[in-house]
Amino acid sequence: MAALETTHTRSDRSKRIGPPPLPPEHGSWVMLYAPLLLALISNRIFVIGPAWLMLMAVTGLFLARNATVMAMRGRRKPGVVFWLVVYCALFLAGAAPLLLDYKRFNLLPIGLVAAALYCAHTGLCRLPSAKRLDRTIFGEFLGVAALTLTAPAARVAVIGRLDWTAALLWISAILYFTSSIFTVKMMLSAAKHRGGIDRGARWRLGRNHLLYHAVLTLIIFAYGMKVGGTAGLLIVAAYLPLLIRALSRWYGLSNRLPALKRIGWMEAAYTAWYILFFTIGLMPHHTI
16 A cells, blocks of 8 residues: 555656656757867867766756746746756756866856847747747847857867857857758748749748858858868868758748658758868867
């Protein structure tokens, strides 16, 4: 009888706590970890302790922010507060040793920028509107800028200083992942478009998409020429699949969305390509 009561007690407690709330967008996980990985493997100096602590800190902060937004929107699931405490503890377990033991105080400015971006993004979530403002291009750009701060943070965690290469890694990741914002917006607009997609409709639907990627192309080729040599070619090559994808998606616009699973695998392959080629191109140039 006592064993049965204990089983019921555990079951009730499990129902009260519920499963851990996780961000449903797979792309956000990639935006969080890909820049971190880019920064870690591009350094000639690698210290495993700070790298693991940074991984713990950014994971805890990312999950805590998601749980906080869920609670603010009134969609509080069982145990959200419990998991929020767990996520905050994970963040502190990583951040505190980095500051107190490894003296990585240069992480503080990055933390302030992250806090400002997250506050701005959360503010958009809270604004009364018929349309979720955090899902606009500006709102999603704020999210990309915040998530990709893992690149400069990881560099500071490993080498102990905030330099221009940390800023380069952040800007590079922002440019790369902002591409997907314009591509997805264009594809969703095409899916909602009534009637066939002729030349005029294709231009109207993809105008912002094409403009962004034209500017991106100029930036990438200009920086590749500045670096010069094989390294410059590798940096340009890191973005080539992205630019080809942008043009092909615009040219092949239709009212039907492609298979999301297939898109996910292709995006993962593009990101792996980007990390590989940009890292190899960056290695000889740790300072600008």
